[in-house]
Amino acid sequence: MKPGYFPSYCNIIEIQERVVRNKLAAEFFGTFWLVFGGCGSALIDAAFPNLGIGFLGVALAFGLTVLTMAYAVGGISGGHFNPAVSLGAAVGGRLPWKDLVPYWVAQVLGGVVAASVLYVITTGRPDFVVGSFASNGYGDLSPGHYSLTAAFVTELVLTAGFLIVILGSTAKTAPSGLGPLAIGFCLTLIHLVSIPVTNTSVNPARSLAVAVYAQTGALGQLWLFWTAPLLGGALGAVIWKYLISSDGE
Numbered sequence: 001m002k003p004g005y006f007p008s009y010c011n012i013i014e015i016q017e018r019v020v021r022n023k024l025a026a027e028f029f030g031t032f033w034l035v036f037g038g039c040g041s042a043l044i045d046a047a048f049p050n051l052g053i054g055f056l057g058v059a060l061a062f063g064l065t066v067l068t069m070a071y072a073v074g075g076i077s078g079g080h081f082n083p084a085v086s087l088g089a090a091v092g093g094r095l096p097w098k099d100l101v102p103y104w105v106a107q108v109l110g111g112v113v114a115a116s117v118l119y120v121i122t123t124g125r126p127d128f129v130v131g132s133f134a135s136n137g138y139g140d141l142s143p144g145h146y147s148l149t150a151a152f153v154t155e156l157v158l159t160a161g162f163l164i165v166i167l168g169s170t171a172k173t174a175p176s177g178l179g180p181l182a183i184g185f186c187l188t189l190i191h192l193v194s195i196p197v198t199n200t201s202v203n204p205a206r207s208l209a210v211a212v213y214a215q216t217g218a219l220g221q222l223w224l225f226w227t228a229p230l231l232g233g234a235l236g237a238v239i240w241k242y243l244i245s246s247d248g249e
Contacts (some may be wrong), residue, residue, distance in 0.1 A: 004071040024106040026077035031110030032067040034081050035209050036117060038062035045124050051098040059191035062200070067184025074180060082203040083107055083231030088163035111209030115167035119213050135210045135218035135226045136201040148224065151198045155228035156235070158190045159202045163236025164244065171245065200234070201225040
């Protein structure tokens with residue numbers, strides 16, 4: 001063995017571990033920001049008497065959370081903040097499959113911590129009612145009482161479209177530096193369409209995080225808000241990679 005070989009090898013391993021740790025930290029804080037900002041706007045501002053920001057305000061809040069964190073940490077982890085996006089990125093060849101489950105864990109933890117902080121804040125108001133706690137649902141738990149089928153199709157189609165926008169706006173052929181803007185505005189549009197249907201998920205981590213605290217049957221309906229977005233994310237990636245992208249990226 002050449003002198004100095006082993007220390008150099010150890011340094012490489014240390015650097016690789018630090019890179020992975022930084023990526024997971026970025027996904028944790030990005031998902032925390034998304035749930036805290038997006039769901040927080042619904043729980044705190046939209047519900048405030050006479051001064052509520054309404055559906056439009058909540059939609060903009062979700063879009064802004066993704067836009068700001070995509071610029072802040074997107075260069076570190078890819079800026080997914082969403083298990084469905086990570087799955088789509090893996091299917092689309094943008095994320096190594098070995099990183100998928102660690103990304104999911106970081107995203108779920110970030111979302112749950114954010115929901116926990118929101119619970120502490122919102123229950124500090126004497127007349128606050130936990131209720132649905134900005135959770136997602138269908139049937140009686142849908143804001144507009146939409147059916148299971150309508151909710152499933154909505155989440156599937158919108159998540160697929162979200163992945164197409166994400167992969168397209170961050171492709172090598174896309175205008176440089178504008179990806180986060182397209183992604184943020186896309187998420188805003190998604191919320192404008194689907195808040196009345198499901199209260200908008202397209203993100204399993206966001207759905208799980210607030211369902212933990214909801215005082216409804218949200219946990220019993222959580223399966224849909226994992227299944228439909230994950231299927232939609234994979235579908236969107238396949239559509240982009242094999243039907244739209246010119247270079248298979």
